[in-house]
Amino acid sequence: NAGVTQTPKFRILKIGQSMTLQCTQDMNHNYMYWYRQDPGMGLKLIYYSVGAGITDKGEVPNGYNVSRSTTEDFPLRLELAAPSQTSVYFCASRDRASEKLFFGSGTQLSVL
Amino acid sequence: GNSVTQMEGPVTLSEEAFLTINCTYTATGYPSLFWYVQYPGEGLQLLLKATKADDKGSNKGFEATYRKETTSFHLEKGSVQVSDSAVYFCALSETTNAGKSTFGDGTTLTVKP
Numbered sequence: 001n002a003g004v005t006q007t008p009k010f011r012i013l014k015i016g017q018s019m020t021l022q023c024t025q026d027m028n029h030n031y032m033y034w035y036r037q038d039p040g041m042g043l044k045l046i047y048y049s050v051g052a053g054i055t056d057k058g059e060v061p062n063g064y065n066v067s068r069s070t071t072e073d074f075p076l077r078l079e080l081a082a083p084s085q086t087s088v089y090f091c092a093s094r095d096r097a098s099e100k101l102f103f104g105s106g107t108q109l110s111v112l
Numbered sequence: 113g114n115s116v117t118q119m120e121g122p123v124t125l126s127e128e129a130f131l132t133i134n135c136t137y138t139a140t141g142y143p144s145l146f147w148y149v150q151y152p153g154e155g156l157q158l159l160l161k162a163t164k165a166d167d168k169g170s171n172k173g174f175e176a177t178y179r180k181e182t183t184s185f186h187l188e189k190g191s192v193q194v195s196d197s198a199v200y201f202c203a204l205s206e207t208t209n210a211g212k213s214t215f216g217d218g219t220t221l222t223v224k225p
Contacts, residue, residue, distance in 0.1 A: 004155075031210060031211055033212075033213075040217065040218070041217050041218070042116070042201060042215035042216050042217045042218055043156075043201070043213075043215045045212060045213075048210055048212060050210050056210070058212070090155055090156070092155075092156075094211050096211070099144050099146075099161065099163070099205050099207075099211060100158050100161070101146075101148070101156070101158065101205075101213060103155030103156045103157070104155050105153070105154055105155050106153075106154075106155055
């Protein structure tokens, strides 16, 4: 009964480093999303995907990239980390029938 | 574009008090409306939803009614418990356009014994 699994839970990066946040879901959902949550703020959509091989930009895509080679996996790539990318990142998938979003437990990223 | 506005927090209540968290929205078309709850260190979980005007969503003693005329979806609970302490997010979801969701900024609720 895994749902949406994100790794890692915590990470500290130096400015200019790169990393990939992993996200996997086992519910066979076509729709998946990456959000960032800044302190005291709501969630901002970074990228989303409506199925394998199809991705598109959300509100705040700059500095990020995604891929969707399978239905299960939706990794988020940071190429050149900047302090402005310090945030908590959430991956989510959506059940099309119920419109319910299922969230991972989040990745807390600090860029120093 | 779409937007969701929640009452500013934080909100602090005593156990068994009545809770209201206001939420209003702006949207084109006919969105579905949601309340999500986030406990410390966790991702958001769906609390309740409503998909059309005058629908009432309810779960765990929480309720919210989809009011199209006032573009509102206020969250209420008659008697809060310490375990209800969390951050509450109002959200809307487009039924088309990949089901993208727009979230409010969240309201932190603390319930004291």
